Amino acid sequence: MTTLFNDPASFMEDQLAGFLDAFSDRLHGVDGGVVSTAPQPSPEVAVVVGGGSGHYPAFSGLVGPGLAHGAVIGNIFTSPSASRACSVGRAADNGRGVIFTFGNYAGDTMNFGLATQRLAAEGIDARVVVVTDDIASAEEPEKRRGIAGDLTVFKVLGAAAAEGLDIDAVEAAGNHANTMTRTLGVAFSGCTMPGAEEPLFQVPEGHLGLGLGIHGEPGIKDVPMLRAEELAALFVERVVAEAPAGAGTRVAAVLNGLGTTKYEELFLVWGTVAALLRDRGYEVVQPEIGELVTSLDMGGCSLTLMWLDEDLERWWTADAYTPAFKRVASALPAGTGARTSVTPQAPQAEIPVAGETGQDLAARVRTAAADLAVLLEEKSEELGRIDAVAGDGDHGRGMLRGILAALAAVEQVPPHAGASQVIRAGGRAWADDAGGTSGVLWGAALEAAAATLDDDADSYSAQDAAAAVRAFQESMQQLGRARVGDKTLLDSLVPFVETLEVAVVAGDPLATAWSEASAEATRAAETTRDLRPAVGRARPLAEKSLGTPDAGAVSMAMILHRLGEHLR
Numbered sequence: 001m002t003t004l005f006n007d008p009a010s011f012m013e014d015q016l017a018g019f020l021d022a023f024s025d026r027l028h029g030v031d032g033g034v035v036s037t038a039p040q041p042s043p044e045v046a047v048v049v050g051g052g053s054g055h056y057p058a059f060s061g062l063v064g065p066g067l068a069h070g071a072v073i074g075n076i077f078t079s080p081s082a083s084r085a086c087s088v089g090r091a092a093d094n095g096r097g098v099i100f101t102f103g104n105y106a107g108d109t110m111n112f113g114l115a116t117q118r119l120a121a122e123g124i125d126a127r128v129v130v131v132t133d134d135i136a137s138a139e140e141p142e143k144r145r146g147i148a149g150d151l152t153v154f155k156v157l158g159a160a161a162a163e164g165l166d167i168d169a170v171e172a173a174g175n176h177a178n179t180m181t182r183t184l185g186v187a188f189s190g191c192t193m194p195g196a197e198e199p200l201f202q203v204p205e206g207h208l209g210l211g212l213g214i215h216g217e218p219g220i221k222d223v224p225m226l227r228a229e230e231l232a233a234l235f236v237e238r239v240v241a242e243a244p245a246g247a248g249t250r251v252a253a254v255l256n257g258l259g260t261t262k263y264e265e266l267f268l269v270w271g272t273v274a275a276l277l278r279d280r281g282y283e284v285v286q287p288e289i290g291e292l293v294t295s296l297d298m299g300g301c302s303l304t305l306m307w308l309d310e311d312l313e314r315w316w317t318a319d320a321y322t323p324a325f326k327r328v329a330s331a332l333p334a335g336t337g338a339r340t341s342v343t344p345q346a347p348q349a350e351i352p353v354a355g356e357t358g359q360d361l362a363a364r365v366r367t368a369a370a371d372l373a374v375l376l377e378e379k380s381e382e383l384g385r386i387d388a389v390a391g392d393g394d395h396g397r398g399m400l401r402g403i404l405a406a407l408a409a410v411e412q413v414p415p416h417a418g419a420s421q422v423i424r425a426g427g428r429a430w431a432d433d434a435g436g437t438s439g440v441l442w443g444a445a446l447e448a449a450a451a452t453l454d455d456d457a458d459s460y461s462a463q464d465a466a467a468a469v470r471a472f473q474e475s476m477q478q479l480g481r482a483r484v485g486d487k488t489l490l491d492s493l494v495p496f497v498e499t500l501e502v503a504v505v506a507g508d509p510l511a512t513a514w515s516e517a518s519a520e521a522t523r524a525a526e527t528t529r530d531l532r533p534a535v536g537r538a539r540p541l542a543e544k545s546l547g548t549p550d551a552g553a554v555s556m557a558m559i560l561h562r563l564g565e566h567l568r
């Protein structure tokens with residue numbers, strides 16, 4: 001149980017305030033996260049780690065000399081937005097470029113990917129290194145989730161940067177570390193989101209969940225509980241069976257506790273793991289046993305191995321000094337607080353005066369946004385329940401957070417703005433504040449739809465509406481790379497757009513065409529219950545998801561239906 005909170009909705013911000021207070025001698029809070037204030041003998045490539053909250057010490061506890069230069073922090077179990085990543089990236093940059101590194105989750109890859117593009121446009125060379133260590137989450141290495149192997153990859157990146165290597169070399173070091181890292185985890189009990197009554201999932205009494213995730217995703221399979229030494233044997237056998245090509249006999253190891261599994265229990269398991277590794281001819285180099293990547297109060301643990309070569313061993317064993325990870329062979333300089341307290345901001349463009357028709361449409365967009373906020377407030381819990389079956393249960397909260405941010409943003413756009421400016425501002429705020437997969441997709445798609453509208457047009461036609469929703473759909477497809485049938489929001493959006501286009505071409509008035517299309521979207525969302533997810537958080541739990549519709553497809557259909565009421 002996560003017992004202590006003030007307001008569950010501001011848990012991330014509230015805990016961050018305390019964290020920053022505690023480490024004000026060496027860390028500095030910036031919009032979107034934290035950066036290190038430690039002096040660098042010479043400027044280094046900035047390694048910026050990140051992801052949702054709920055995983056401490058990942059990610060903010062790993063910022064400091066020899067490890068990360070900054071951390072981007074999202075809401076609990078929700079990827080931070082692209083603009084939060086840009087903000088931390090700008091603040092951490094020392095003129096040698098930025099490497100964002102994070103676990104392989106849909107929202108993270110999209111948000112950090114967008115951040116690299118935005119920083120590049122500002123002249124900052126930014127790259128991503130994605131961690132894919134979880135052997136239980138997929139057959140194909142590139143589809144695997146990132147779990148406790150975050151630590152080995154981050155550590156290598158930080159040490160390579162501290163050696164003064166250029167961005168190409170640091171990026172290559174991180175990717176190599178990821179290629180050589182493998183993890184398997186188990187869960188004994190589920191975790192509880194702040195304010196929630198029930199854990200996100202439960203492991204049946206007397207069992208463990210094999211192949212757990214770090215967001216309350218249940219294990220892939222529940223198996224009868226094992227004794228500590230049996231669990232150790234299972235870890236070693238399965239992880240070693242996945243040894244990468246070119247693996248030698250020297251390994252870094254992390255025995256990670258997920259939240260409520262205690263250090264003594266971890267040492268107990270480690271004793272057998274270490275002996276079994278030695279029996280197999282391995283030499284373990286500087287093992288880490290403890291809580292390094294957690295999942296709130298989840299019970300469970302994982303074993304990570306990184307097969308070492310000469311470079312990886314030097315980077316793994318190099319000094320680092322962060323709030324939660326300290327490896328010090330020689331004295332390291334303390335923080336100086338030398339960093340400016342002003343977060344560098346992206347340049348802002350002026351909003352032009354729109355024509356009268358554009359301003360009228362903008363007013364209708366504002367009204368619709370307010371109504372959607374009411375809708376999502378009503379539906380938030382229901383959407384969360386649907387998402388909890390095979391996801392992390394946060395879809396309703398994410399969508400509500402997104403629309404509320406969008407609403408606040410559109411209300412601040414000056415009255416002389418046209419609809420495209422208003423929708424663009426709403427989309428940007430939605431993505432920034434909601435984070436996560438749906439946040440980045442909705443935000444980008446709203447911006448894409450906005451770009452099709454001419455704020456100086458004399459009138460808007462049904463064809464203009466069809467072009468806007470087509471751009472909305474294409475943006476989601478381009479960014480998320482999902483296809484119809486993958487059990488995502490596209491499964492209701494694509495039939496909607498196709499039906500609308502046919503009706504508009506046939507000459508139906510927009511309100512009629514929209515109503516027909518949104519009925520089709522509602523029907524299509526319902527039929528996603530027969531699909532197995534092929535992408536996103538729910539993919540590893542494909543079987544559990546059968547019989548439940550996709551949360552994103554359902555919310556899409558609800559929203560499209562409600563928007564239709566504004567066209568009557």
Ligand SMILES: Nc1ncnc2c1ncn2[C@@H]1O[C@H](COP(=O)(O)OP(=O)(O)O)[C@@H](O)[C@H]1O
Nearest residue numbers: 107395398436437438480482488489536551552
């Ligand atoms: N690659 C993708 N493309 C399109 N939609 C996706 C993709 N991955 C996931 N989704 C949608 O996102 C929804 C989950 O959103 P949400 O719960 O807000 O994000 P997160 O999983 O990051 O917490 C899913 O129900 C699905 O409809």
Ligand SMILES: O=C(COP(=O)(O)O)[C@@H](O)CO
Nearest residue numbers: 051052077079105107108436
């Ligand atoms: O929670 C995380 C992101 O998950 P998404 O599905 O990408 O929102 C991840 O950042 C680790 O917490």
